[in-house]
Amino acid sequence: EAQVTQNPRYLITVTGKKLTVTCSQNMNHEYMSWYRQDPGLGLRQIYYSMNVEVTDKGDVPEGYKVSRKEKRNFPLILESPSPNQTSLYFCASSLWGTGYYEQYFGPGTRLTVT
Amino acid sequence: GQQLNQSPQSMFIQEGEDVSMNCTSSSIFNTWLWYKQDPGEGPVLLIALYKAGELTSNGRLTAQFGITRKDSFLNISASIPSDVGIYFCAGQNAGKSTFGDGTTLTVKP
Numbered sequence: 001e002a003q004v005t006q007n008p009r010y011l012i013t014v015t016g017k018k019l020t021v022t023c024s025q026n027m028n029h030e031y032m033s034w035y036r037q038d039p040g041l042g043l044r045q046i047y048y049s050m051n052v053e054v055t056d057k058g059d060v061p062e063g064y065k066v067s068r069k070e071k072r073n074f075p076l077i078l079e080s081p082s083p084n085q086t087s088l089y090f091c092a093s094s095l096w097g098t099g100y101y102e103q104y105f106g107p108g109t110r111l112t113v114t
Numbered sequence: 115g116q117q118l119n120q121s122p123q124s125m126f127i128q129e130g131e132d133v134s135m136n137c138t139s140s141s142i143f144n145t146w147l148w149y150k151q152d153p154g155e156g157p158v159l160l161i162a163l164y165k166a167g168e169l170t171s172n173g174r175l176t177a178q179f180g181i182t183r184k185d186s187f188l189n190i191s192a193s194i195p196s197d198v199g200i201y202f203c204a205g206q207n208a209g210k211s212t213f214g215d216g217t218t219l220t221v222k223p
Binding site: 042044 | 118120145147154155156157158159162164202204206209210211212213214215216
């Protein structure tokens with residue numbers, strides 16, 4: 001089954017404790033992206049990657065890091081989480097270079113930083 | 115960053131009614147997309163628009179890419195209870211995506 005998977009789905013942590021949220025897709029997509037969604041708001045893009053070893057900042061990159069060492073994986077790293085990073089996070093992937101940019105989203109990771 | 119104004123913020127309609135929602139921006143986008151999000155899930159793509167002026171349908175859904183590239187609308191005809199959810203517009207330029215704040219649709223049987 002074609003899908004985007006995220007782990008963990010739920011995470012409660014404390015301020016300053018480094019964490020990684022993994023994202024993996026099995027559709028051989030070149031493009032992957034991370035978003036955060038806060039109550040009443042749309043999705044805001046954190047980082048995106050158009051291929052292996054290529055990453056770019058979205059609208060809200062501060063406090064986050066990403067890496068794209070393999071095509072299928074795009075982990076999101078919070079090196080020193082703070083309470084304002086409490087949010088619902090989505091990973092997405094799509095084809096790239098075909099002119100069609102239809103993103104498939106993962107199920108989301110709900111992060112709470114206390 | 116770029117911002118999208120999506121309206122209305124919420125809609126309460128009777129089953130069978132038609133629905134219309136739209137997004138406007140001060141910036142030009144090369145691609146407009148419409149997504150639906152159900153509670154506890156990630157957004158699912160409904161319609162993608164790639165050319166200014168393009169009108170595309172997907173079943174009871176119809177969406178248009180504005181001529182100025184700064185707006186798009188989505189219509190849902192003959193609404194049914196499973197249309198309930200949050201609808202998002204998104205504008206995309208290269209790898210950057212900007213989402214509207216969503217329209218929450220409630221359908222009364």
